[in-house]
Amino acid sequence: MNIFEFAVQYWPRLAAGTGMTVAQFFLAAILGVAIALVMGLMKLSSSKLLRGTAVTYIEIFRGTSLLVQLYWIFFVLPLFGFSIDKFTAGYVAVGMNIGGYGAELVRGGILSVPKGQWEAALAINMSPAQRMRRIILPQALVNMLPPWGNLMIELLKGTALVSLISVADLMFETKQINGSTFLSAQAFGAALIIYYILARFMVTPFMRWLEAFMARKMGRA
């Protein structure tokens, strides 16, 4: 059976798996961006407590494996009374992990905004929150978008791990198909191609578009 015949026969399951992968990707991305913003800002805070919390968070999530974090959230957290279903555990783990990496990008992006911008915002008597929201963050965002593109690819690849706690994503469906048919080359080959298409022809072009869009909005293009 060649890979096309395979795709024709198994497309409903591959499509369902891909749908789950995309859902996990979006939820994890939203969570990851939110955490990255909060932790990135906290790491720049003048409060020792906030800074300490952010550093601890970032070091823990960047210093251990995504798989370890996923298992910990899924198997260990329930022991503390937080029962989480596998679907939620999946995107929460991936999102929290990416949030740790993203926090460093947010921090770097903010630091890359010239000091004169802070001073100018201060000179028109903006409050610290206004300065950050109206002046600094928009500029930081444009500066940090290119590395976010790579991080989004890492996120997409990271979602494959949720299959290991039985979330029925593309990876999971592929393994199931392989287990029942032993058509390994076709099954894994098809999944590789689908992931590649998602990464190269959806995530990357979207991030490029976002870069261009933001740059235009900032009057840089």
Place this chain on the structure above:
Amino acid sequence: MFDWKWEFAWEILPRLVSATGNTLLAAGAGYGIALVLGLALAVAQRTQYRVLTFAVREIVEFVRSTPLLLQIFFVFYVGPQFGIRLSPWTSGMIAIGVHYACYLSEVYRGGIDSVPKGQWEAATALNMTTVQKYRRVIIPQAIPPALSGMGNYLVGIFKDTPMLSVIGVAELIHTANAIGSEHYRFLEPFTMVGIIFLAISLPAAGLIRLFEGRVRLKLGLK
């Protein structure tokens, strides 16, 4: 922390420590493959053979865009379909080695591109062969700027070794899983695995930075 049993933690520690050995071995061997293969992939993209350059470029993109977990399964299961049986260790090392070789090739490429054109010309003026140019002039200068990227991927490969558990390589997560199912206790093994990872990757990142500085010093690059 409630319900944490020190006695149990103490009891399973030796098994986790020996699994740590396997994890480090897997990371080291995978990194060794990636270092050598990555350099080959980087240099291949600088040859004048358009087809080779294009093919290598696309392969690198493909490998970098798809999940390592899937690649591990692919290498492990596809071989037997064609009568090639690879052990979990062998397939794991191939998958993780190739995956990181593609990442490292980008790091090397950046390093090679950072060497000024005049260095190539001076090497030509001394009548060096292409191999001599790379070995004696270009690579020694390409490595220092690449070191921080290379170091990051060393830590990265270490953190990705748990994925090898899915094909039965007895590294940390595999062992923690086994302990968990034997004793119906997951708190201690998974938490300890997390701590072991932190205890290795955090100092490693610091050591790599130290090493980077020393290499620069030794090569006289300030």
Place this chain on the structure above:
Amino acid sequence: MQDMSGFPLELTGENKPMVSFRKVRKSYGSLTVLDDLDLDVSAGEMVSIIGPSGSGKTTVLRMLMTLEEINGGVIYVDGKPLTHMEKNGVLVPANERYLHSRRSDIGMCFQHFNLFPHMTALENCMEGPVQVLGLSKAEARDRSEELLEMVGMIAKKDQHPSRLSGGQQQRVAIARALAMRPKVMLFDEVTSALDPEVIGEVTNVIRQLVSEHNLTMLMVTHQMGFALDISDRVCFFYGGKIEEQGRPADLFGNPQRERTQQFLSAVKEAV
């Protein structure tokens, strides 16, 4: 395909030139940098090349060092073709292997020195002799130290380039090129990147080479006084051609062509 019938397989005779450009053409796309250049340099001759920027003078040296491919004509070094090789009795463009067999006849010093930053001054000089010529380390060291002595850099032989001034680096670069025992030495604006107060230490080394060694040399320079002093012949390049050439005293003292006069008076004014 170019008709190669007008080009001999080899230059012979008692007074055959050390370097010979025959109808050499070089262009980048539609821009012609050198147009049918003919230039012979005799053994032991010192030729300076002057001219406005963009006149193709640096390209002449870079082609001779095989850093640039030529688009037409043939370059001969020591009687044998450099840019081409013989195949079944006709000249065909040289392959890398042939170039490798011929390139050691030529040495070059660059405007920006291009010393290898990860090697000491001595290691820079030993690199070519050991790796390319296959000399023993001891032999290469003797040869390199002798040359570093000559350029006045022996005291700094164990320093890396980052610890040396521009003038010092350029002197090491001259020693490095000489260590390959080339028949032809090329100097490409070797003083242009130097601070004015250290130019003298480099020009003095070149002066010494001219007076004590029987090397064939081509030099691209902006220093007219220096060219006047040490050259056997000066070529004025304009628009990819040799506009005028002659003995330095003649060319500088009594230029015949209008463009040469303009150029020289513009240079004089700038000083």
